[in-house]
Amino acid sequence: MREQPEQQAPPVQRLRIRYAKRGRLRFTSHRDFSRAFERAVFRARIPMAYSSGFNPHPRISYAGASPTGAASEAEYLEIGLAQVVDPADVHRELDEALPEGLDVLEVVESPGGSLSDQLTGSRWRIGLPGDADLAPLVERFLDQETILVERMTKKGLREFDARGAVVSMRAEPGPGGTVLDLVLRHTVPAVRPDDVLTAMGKVGELKHAGAPVLTRLEQGPFDELTQTIGDPLHVAT
Structure with a gap:
């Protein structure tokens, strides 16, 4: 029998993030942005929670992404963390790790509910x-x-x-x-x-x-x- 994957602990904190796509970075596709964001999370040493299964992924929920080629001041995502952190620290560290034009505007404790439904x-x-x-x-x-x-x-x-x-x-x-x-x-x-x-x-x-x-x-x-x-x-x- 195939060995069952390790079950990951659920997130202990969820943060909701608003970010902008500006300048030439408005041509970034959603797939390109998700890759850039995951690299930024790794560089910033954010203590991410991971999904269970054979290929664990950081718990990042994307919603309502703008079309490629459109700039935006109101893009949103939510992340799940393995330990409690100060949202202001995450804001600063992620903004430094992302390329100029992908700018973190605000990070808060998730108010609850489904982000996509809101x-x-x-x-x-x-x-x-x-x-x-x-x-x-x-x-x-x-x-x-x-x-x-x-x-x-x-x-x-x-x-x-x-x-x-x-x-x-x-x-x-x-x-x-x-x-x-x-x-x-x-x-x-x-x-x-x-x-x-x-x-x-x-x-x-x-x-x-x-x-x-x-x-x-x-x-x-x-x-x-x-x-x-x-x-x-x-x-x-």
């Missing part, structure tokens, strides 16, 4: 170069009930409604062009900012002079009553 909405800034007035197109988009778009996924080409995920959107002048302020509900399948741009192109001519610049500003529990996004580092379920 990430139900996002606020985005979309920079569109050029001098076109996009306010009429935004108004026309918001007047629609449903706008179907297609995107290639791991399961093949899928068609889904991009309009239903949009809570609000407005156009305002920005550096070198127009900035769209966009709030999205997290749906299944997920609607991304580039899907919204595709949908806008279906209801009118979307004029811009260069590639869109996508930045996630907020991510957390979306409150349907107040239409606001909460802080997943400090909201317990």
Whole structure:
């Protein structure tokens, strides 16, 4: 009989971490980031708890990762530790170990509940170069009930409604062009900012002079009553 693997002790502390993807590091894929983060954990000597089984892995839970190419000020993960530590020490050590552009913003004791279940909405800034007035197109988009778009996924080409995920959107002048302020509900399948741009192109001519610049500003529990996004580092379920 094959020898059974050693069972690892459960974590004695869980920390929830907010980090940013900035500059050229916005092109880091989720897989690349997870590798960089695990190397940083090792270099920083964080006392990680490990999973059981024949191939133990550090207990890291990723949730709500932004698309490759999008910058973000609101990415989240949670780690399980084998001993109790000061979150401020983990913040400092991880930030030093990660490359510039992957920046740790806050580390706190986990408030409990599933991290992924608390990430139900996002606020985005979309920079569109050029001098076109996009306010009429935004108004026309918001007047629609449903706008179907297609995107290639791991399961093949899928068609889904991009309009239903949009809570609000407005156009305002920005550096070198127009900035769209966009709030999205997290749906299944997920609607991304580039899907919204595709949908806008279906209801009118979307004029811009260069590639869109996508930045996630907020991510957390979306409150349907107040239409606001909460802080997943400090909201317990």
